[in-house]
Amino acid sequence: MNGSHATALRCIQCGTSFPLEYRLECDRCAGLLELQYDWAALEKSGPDVFTGGGLWRYAPVLPIADPAHRVTLGEGQSPLLDCPALARRLGVRRLYAKFEGSNPTGTVKDRSSTTAVAAALQFGFSATSVVSSGNAGSSIGAYSAKAGLRSLVFAYEKTSAPKLLHMAATATDLVIYQGVYDDLIGIWDRLVEDRVFFDCGASRNAYKHEGKKTIAYEIAEQLSWQAPDIVVAPVAVGETFIAACRGFAEMAQVGWISKQPQMVAAQAARANAVVRAWREHRPIQPIKIGYTVAEGLAAGDPGKKGSWTLALLQEHGGIAGDAEDEEILEAQRLLAQTEGIWAGPTGVATLAVLRRLLSQKAINWDATICIILSETGLKTEAPLPSRQALAFDEASLRRLVTERLARR
Numbered sequence: 319m320n321g322s323h324a325t326a327l328r329c330i331q332c333g334t335s336f337p338l339e340y341r342l343e344c345d346r347c348a349g350l351l352e353l354q355y356d357w358a359a360l361e362k363s364g365p366d367v368f369t370g371g372g373l374w375r376y377a378p379v380l381p382i383a384d385p386a387h388r389v390t391l392g393e394g395q396s397p398l399l400d401c402p403a404l405a406r407r408l409g410v411r412r413l414y415a416k417f418e419g420s421n422p423t424g425t426v427k428d429r430s431s432t433t434a435v436a437a438a439l440q441f442g443f444s445a446t447s448v449v450s451s452g453n454a455g456s457s458i459g460a461y462s463a464k465a466g467l468r469s470l471v472f473a474y475e476k477t478s479a480p481k482l483l484h485m486a487a488t489a490t491d492l493v494i495y496q497g498v499y500d501d502l503i504g505i506w507d508r509l510v511e512d513r514v515f516f517d518c519g520a521s522r523n524a525y526k527h528e529g530k531k532t533i534a535y536e537i538a539e540q541l542s543w544q545a546p547d548i549v550v551a552p553v554a555v556g557e558t559f560i561a562a563c564r565g566f567a568e569m570a571q572v573g574w575i576s577k578q579p580q581m582v583a584a585q586a587a588r589a590n591a592v593v594r595a596w597r598e599h600r601p602i603q604p605i606k607i608g609y610t611v612a613e614g615l616a617a618g619d620p621g622k623k624g625s626w627t628l629a630l631l632q633e634h635g636g637i638a639g640d641a642e643d644e645e646i647l648e649a650q651r652l653l654a655q656t657e658g659i660w661a662g663p664t665g666v667a668t669l670a671v672l673r674r675l676l677s678q679k680a681i682n683w684d685a686t687i688c689i690i691l692s693e694t695g696l697k698t699e700a701p702l703p704s705r706q707a708l709a710f711d712e713a714s715l716r717r718l719v720t721e722r723l724a725r726r
């Protein structure tokens with residue numbers, strides 16, 4: 319029951335198939351690999367093949383064969399929240415928020431950490447490693463700890479204090495690196511070839527990547543096996559975007575949903591290599607980036623997955639958009655005030671981009687739209703509200719309450 323239907327790895331460029339082993343790219347052309355499944359069997363059984371709760375409900379479309387390797391902290395089944403008040407503010411017919419802040423470490427990263435660490439066990443590794451702007455580090459640390467593996471986490475020097483605390487708590491070894499993600503990832507990726515640790519990075523590992531696909535399956539199942547018209551996904555190197563796109567495409571292929579959503583790739587304007595390439599109809603050129611409040615989107619060189627993201631956008635008629643840091647912070651407040659959802663800046667970049675695209679009339683107001691909010695706001699580092707304290711007697715307390723409630 320609930321066995322994996324994975325059959326092979328396949329190169330996205332030349333189509334060569336490989337057995338289900340630990341392999342990061344194609345032998346022939348160095349293309350990225352994606353997982354293949356026995357879709358004939360899955361089509362026959364229908365979505366009833368999914369049983370149990372949490373992310374591993376979708377084990378039949380994940381590449382981990384032995385249930386004993388499926389390390390879990392209770393990830394997945396995040397809420398798909400109907401947001402009528404925010405929809406009215408934006409002037410759209412229907413708006414859903416897929417809020418990933420409810421995952422065990424507060425971010426969408428837990429979806430890929432659970433399959434990454436499970437794959438590390440499947441292939442007999444005793445250590446994991448990741449280069450992180452903050453969220454991936456604490457998540458890989460947590461799942462590695464749960465699995466009894468060592469984790470070597472390289473963390474962005476400007477990561478927020480709450481993220482740093484979280485990484486220090488969960489990782490076996492935490493090392494702070496100078497500069498931004500792009501400065502370390504290239505050389506770290508070369509160390510991966512030595513197989514001294516399991517690759518928990520976002521750039522190549524298909525087993526890790528695959529866990530994030532479940533976000534699409536959940537959205538569809540939460541809408542009674544329908545896809546929204548539009549899904550807005552964040553893009554750093556493109557892992558969440560590609561995985562969501564793959565998930566919807568698979569479900570459409572077996573007829574579990576009638577159509578795929580239009581995908582929107584959301585980036586921070588300060589790290590918008592994919593958006594620039596999409597706008598200018600050209601290949602991606604890496605850009606030098608500085609700090610953005612959307613820390614998780616701070617990648618100037620999205621590598622091969624950036625190109626894959628661009629290809630999917632072109633192939634499926636998707637849209638790419640970006641937003642300035644100020645717009646992202648404004649979206650964060652708006653979301654909290656209208657819907658009570660406290661998501662981090664990386665998480666609300668999708669909302670900020672949606673607002674921009676609506677104002678540019680690049681998106682139809684009459685659509686059913688789903689934004690992916692990739693992280694909790696509880697790891698945000700921002701200036702504290704005033705701590706100026708007031709002393710009360712009953713009369714002054716009454717005056718204040720009366721005055722406050724009279725405010726519009």
Ligand SMILES: [Zn+2]
Pocket residue numbers: 329330331332333334344345346347348349
């Ligand atoms: Zn190939």
